[in-house]
Amino acid sequence: MSEKKCQIQQLQESDIDQVIALDKNLGGSPRPEFFNKRLQAMSRSPETYISYVASIKGQVCGFLCAHVLKGEFGTHQPVAVIDALGVQPGEQGSGVGMMLMNALKDEAKKRGCGTLQTQANWHQQELLAYFSNAGFALAARNVLTRDTSPLALDEDDDIGLRPVRSLAESDLNSIRRIDKHITNEDRSDYLQQKVSEVISDSGIRVSMVAEQDGMVAGFIMARVDYGSFGRADSTAVVDTLGVGPEYKGSGIGSALMAQLMDNLASLQVENVRTEVEWENFDLNRFLASSGFRPAQELSLSCAL
Structure with a gap:
């Protein structure tokens, strides 16, 4: 042609x-x-x-x-x-x-x-060749996945005592505060966009916040994804999560992740995935302890 x-x-x-x-x-x-x-x-x-x-x-x-x-x-x-x-x-x-x-x-x-990003299954050799010819290379990020079976927890773990509820638009300022503590960056535009997406664009709301002492102590922004990156089945995607530094190690992150898995399983969503910078060792360690493992997808990027 x-x-x-x-x-x-x-x-x-x-x-x-x-x-x-x-x-x-x-x-x-x-x-x-x-x-x-x-x-x-x-x-x-x-x-x-x-x-x-x-x-x-x-x-x-x-x-x-x-x-x-x-x-x-x-x-x-x-x-x-x-x-x-x-x-x-x-x-x-x-x-x-x-x-x-x-x-x-x-x-x-x-x-x-400044960059194009995508994912491709490493078995899709023709697609990988196409991206390579278009200037893409392997990115320094891990694509991780797990099924939505219950989180494995210690018997004496009391995470069920921590209130977890659906994320609301009014939580944005608290989420910004926590995210800035973690990243040392002001990602207001990104977080505003993500909150808007999970509230307006998601057919099913699965994003949540955890509260302690009447304050938002942590959050997890996720969505049920119908078909991106070529997937035909419904998969949940964790876009971002964070716990306030004053609550680190208190089980807030595990409480959010455990509730997310329970909610997704009840919706008959079988898998959840996320993408993490490979050098973010704390987050990679937390996700590994939560049952996440390397996916079959590769993260690719192309500088513009």
Whole structure:
């Protein structure tokens, strides 16, 4: 195929049925909820999303969706996270995928992004080769996962005595305070975006805060993810968590994680995953003690 025949344009509502059909053809399982929710989120916050389709004579032959985050992965610059990508089998290797990627890179730069991020299963050799050719490399982050079985706790652990409740928008200032103590950074924009997402964009709310002495002592922001990074099943994603320094070692983190697993299991969500900087040894140690293990996905990044 000549690239001149292919048109790259922003994803429109009129494209969504073709995108869902193409994605099903590629993955075997339909993900209409993921794409319809993305379209709704784009309508509410167009500055937060970048989505393109490639078409030939009006027929969609490829798509690429990314989510713009500020403060993610410990960087001050916005980051564009690719969470959906597909090219019609007959057009793979023809340049369509690179045209989509180049359009994303150009738009991400205009929005001030310094990096593209994504995940790919290490068994997907063709996809990994595509990302490598597009300038991606292995990132210094661990992708971790576990099932939603109950947290293994000591018999004398009294975490059940710590009040845990659903996160509310009014908790944002407390979350900012805790996060700043932990990171030594003001990530207000990132946290505001995450709170807005878990309250407005998530069909099922699973984010929580733990209280002690009437104060927010810790938080965990999570969401039930329907289909990002090519997954057809529902998986929970832990985006960020934190415990106030004055409560470190008191079991607040374990109380939040234990309640999250119970809630997810009751919703019949079988797995949960997260992504952590590899040098964040304290957090990696806590997640390991909570039953998380390395996933089959690799974390990839591309500097712009």
